[in-house]
Amino acid sequence: MLWVVDGEPSKGPPLSDKLTTPAIFGHLEELYAIAQKHNNSRSVTNGYLASAEYVQSQLELVAAEYCDVSTQEFKVPVWSELEVPELSSTGIGHDSTFIQYQNKVDFQNFRYGGPSANLKKQGIQGVSNYGCSAKDHRKVKGKIAVIQEGGPCELWDAAYLAEQAGASGVLFYNNPKRKALLFSRIRIIAWKEGDPLISIPVLSITNSLGLTLIQNQDEVHLNLKTVNSLTVESTINVLCTSKEGDEDDTIVLGAHLDSVPEGPGMVDNGSGATSLLEIALVLAKTNYEPKNKVVFGWWGAEEIGLLGSRHYVRELAKDEKKKKQVAMNMNFDMLASPNYVPYVHDGKTAPKDLVGSSSKIDHLLIEYFSTENKRYEYTDMVGGSDFLPFLLEGIPSGGLLTGAGERKTMEQRTLFGGFANAPLDPCYHQSCDTLENISKEALTLMSQAALYAITKLVKADNLREWLAETNVDLL
Numbered sequence: 001m002l003w004v005v006d007g008e009p010s011k012g013p014p015l016s017d018k019l020t021t022p023a024i025f026g027h028l029e030e031l032y033a034i035a036q037k038h039n040n041s042r043s044v045t046n047g048y049l050a051s052a053e054y055v056q057s058q059l060e061l062v063a064a065e066y067c068d069v070s071t072q073e074f075k076v077p078v079w080s081e082l083e084v085p086e087l088s089s090t091g092i093g094h095d096s097t098f099i100q101y102q103n104k105v106d107f108q109n110f111r112y113g114g115p116s117a118n119l120k121k122q123g124i125q126g127v128s129n130y131g132c133s134a135k136d137h138r139k140v141k142g143k144i145a146v147i148q149e150g151g152p153c154e155l156w157d158a159a160y161l162a163e164q165a166g167a168s169g170v171l172f173y174n175n176p177k178r179k180a181l182l183f184s185r186i187r188i189i190a191w192k193e194g195d196p197l198i199s200i201p202v203l204s205i206t207n208s209l210g211l212t213l214i215q216n217q218d219e220v221h222l223n224l225k226t227v228n229s230l231t232v233e234s235t236i237n238v239l240c241t242s243k244e245g246d247e248d249d250t251i252v253l254g255a256h257l258d259s260v261p262e263g264p265g266m267v268d269n270g271s272g273a274t275s276l277l278e279i280a281l282v283l284a285k286t287n288y289e290p291k292n293k294v295v296f297g298w299w300g301a302e303e304i305g306l307l308g309s310r311h312y313v314r315e316l317a318k319d320e321k322k323k324k325q326v327a328m329n330m331n332f333d334m335l336a337s338p339n340y341v342p343y344v345h346d347g348k349t350a351p352k353d354l355v356g357s358s359s360k361i362d363h364l365l366i367e368y369f370s371t372e373n374k375r376y377e378y379t380d381m382v383g384g385s386d387f388l389p390f391l392l393e394g395i396p397s398g399g400l401l402t403g404a405g406e407r408k409t410m411e412q413r414t415l416f417g418g419f420a421n422a423p424l425d426p427c428y429h430q431s432c433d434t435l436e437n438i439s440k441e442a443l444t445l446m447s448q449a450a451l452y453a454i455t456k457l458v459k460a461d462n463l464r465e466w467l468a469e470t471n472v473d474l475l
């Protein structure tokens with residue numbers, strides 16, 4: 001296919017020769033060096049702020065004429081287990097029997113399951129109906145509440161009701177079908193400044209331990225010790241808003257910039273964040289004048305529950321007019337997985353009323369793969385990443401992904417190469433998510449696909465009409 005850019009024939013789509021993988025990789029090297037200075041991590045309490053400063057400084061150096069750099073500060077709760085928890089009982093079987101339970105086998109902490117605690121010889125109280133209403137917790141005062149998980153309410157709701165009723169701790173035991181212990185978050189999902197956090201210890205225990213405790217409820221006493229850290233920290237989103245472009249047709253392009261505490265986050269999500277950075281710099285350097293306003297967003301605190309993008313969208317939604325100005329979102333989270341599958345987010349999996357518009361976004365991305373004779377696969381848009389807060393506020397979204405911890409199927413191996421039955425990213429959320437973990441091949445393919453869609457969208461004359469109608473081409 002021959003492209004014509006500004007009257008000059010070009011080898012590829014607009015700016016495709018300007019966006020280079022070595023330039024993106026150069027930004028990754030900078031982020032990696034930052035992680036090395038911060039416990040091999042770019043999480044909220046490690047190298048995140050330094051990463052944000054790097055992105056800001058690059059934008060201010062190269063793109064200051066093109067987009068206005070700003071930051072959004074917000075608070076996030078950060079929880080970590082400092083020492084393994086301890087749990088033991090007396091009163092099961094013979095009165096004197098002391099039983100020491102095993103962490104990760106019989107019980108374990110929930111994330112955000114309270115700060116440190118040291119409970120001794122505590123009585124327990126079985127709570128019925130999954131602890132979903134206040135009246136279920138009538139007898140828990142001064143005791144450890146033992147509650148079956150899997151009910152109609154969030155575990156957070158049941159745990160918080162127990163705390164409000166004066167319980168000293170909560171043990172959620174697995175429903176009979178669940179084998180593995182739970183490690184979910186005992187927290188309001190979209191936590192924001194001012195919201196409560198649980199302040200009593202909350203742990204997951206096996207079904208059999210839960211039933212045993214309840215059977216011996218009147219005799220059993222528990223010792224429970226946790227050593228956790230739970231603090232509220234400040235963090236930021238980094239934004240760059242194009243000076244030009246129609247505000248009523250704003251496009252928000254996003255990638256999270258934080259990593260997990262366990263690793264430097266080169267694939268997740270250095271790859272998406274630096275691709276978006278280099279794309280912004282290329283648009284700026286070539287003065288690629290947008291018809292529609294563009295907001296480049298680097299989200300903080302994605303790894304602790306999409307808290308940066310949730311903050312951005314919450315602030316946006318405070319002003320209905322401002323929210324309505326945002327026509328669409330695109331998200332780039334993991335673009336260089338070593339055993340990659342080139343995934344495009346499937347618009348059909350967006351909330352019902354956004355299926356049409358989100359499908360238009362996925363078709364535009366697929367157009368790139370088709371014109372380049374490259375294969376791709378659809379993946380759904382449920383949970384997972386920063387597109388979610390946008391979808392939940394009625395803003396269509398789409399994006400790209402190369403895969404996390406899930407294994408490659410034989411069919412995918414046949415289509416895309418790599419290793420079957422091996423994770424798409426074997427270093428997902430681990431300390432080995434280093435520069436060596438980056439697939440430059442995937443990074444090139446996916447950053448070019450992103451660029452293709454972005455260059456078309458920002459210049460589109462009829463963005464809203466295109467999003468709304470199935471048979472309209474992007475002009």
Ligand SMILES: [Zn+2]
Pocket residue numbers: 256268269302333334
């Ligand atoms: Zn991610």
